Amino acid sequence: MELIADVFLAAGAFGAAVYCFVLQRRLRRFTQLESGMGGAIAVLSAQVDDLTKALATARGAANDSTGRLETLTVRADSLAARLELLVSSLHDLPEAEDRGDTSGDRRMRFVRSRGRRDSVEVAE
Missing domain, CATH: 1.20.5 (Single alpha-helices involved in coiled-coils or other helix-helix interfaces)
Known part of the structure; x- marks a missing residue:
């Protein structure tokens, strides 16, 4: 037994x-690093590191773009306010008939200078 x-x-x-x-x-x-699951894990780990670096770079570029966009937006707002002020000041100008301006009846004349025969000047 x-x-x-x-x-x-x-x-x-x-x-x-x-x-x-x-x-x-x-x-x-x-x-094994060359052919087995260890290789796949090593490759994925390297890809994760690369993607992390790319994400950090993209985040930095986005932050820079955001800063520039905010600066341009503030500048555009100030310019828009200035343009509104200029347009509102144009309403205070008298009309063309009130000024005695008859620009609609004017014709353009061509005057040649005697120094050069090729050039043509335009005078109102």
Whole structure:
């Protein structure tokens, strides 16, 4: 009976050794950097680092653009207020008929200078 127990114990130890050997080979293939899961993890880790750097660069560019846009918006608001003031001041000017201006009846005349025969000047 003791001999049968020893045989079963040896068979169990041999089975455990084979099981450990198979696990060791699978783990080695799993962690190889060139072809296994370790390689995929290393590649993904490198991509995450690259994307983090790209995101930081994009965030900096967006912040710069936001600052410039805010500056331009403030400048445009001040210019719009100035233009509104100029347009409202134009309403205070008299009309063309009130000034005695008859620019609609005027014709353009062409006057040639005697120094140059090729150039033509326009006079009102």
